[in-house]
Amino acid sequence: MTRILAISGSPSHPSRTYGILEYATKLLAKEGLHIDIISVRDLPAEDLLFGKYDSPALEQPKALLAQADGVIIATPIYKAAYTGVLKAFLDLLPQKSLTGKVVLPLATGGTIAHLLAIEYALKPILGELGARNILATVYAVDKQIQKQPDDSVLLDEELEQRLKDVLQEFIKAVKLSAIESPQLAHAN
Secondary structure (H helix, E strand, C coil), rough: CCCEEEEECCCCCCHHHHHHHHHHHHHHHCCCCEEEEHHHHCCCHHHHHCCCCCCCCHHHHHHHHHCCCEEEEEEECCCCCHHHHHHHHHHCCCCCCCCCEEEEEEEEEHHHHHHHHHHHHHHHHHCCCCCEECCCEEEEHHHHHCCCCCCCCCCHHHHHHHHHHHHHHHHHHHHHHHHHHHHHCCCC
């Protein structure tokens, strides 16, 4: 079974970032993919802050990452960078833990001016972790995502279409990657 790990780098919950990630995972689940979601904010802050690589709390996220064929990383953009809590988590992952995985970055921000933060801030660390198949980012401006009373989100039409398009590309890339190198995808 094709496995996807969705990682929320938002420091708050509920959030627009988590909402768009959850929306994406529901679409992927309809395609028969197995989805696991982790919120980095739920990990012990002390472990992240003090760089406790051997923390028992990190065992499950690391195992889910090792089993994943594809990874979605969602983050809000603050001050032209991804969140500190996401950075602390990524720093604790094993070297090359994204090798052989298809990676889809999702980002939200208050203004389109921060769109390039993914290119110059997040993608280099993903590459350092071994990601070579990083798909086009879906960046959403906050006004394109309306929070609903049940904590779900309503996406504007243009954003919803972009997300659906990149998710179809993600599905194809993950399935192709799993066929081409099944042992590499799970070697970490």
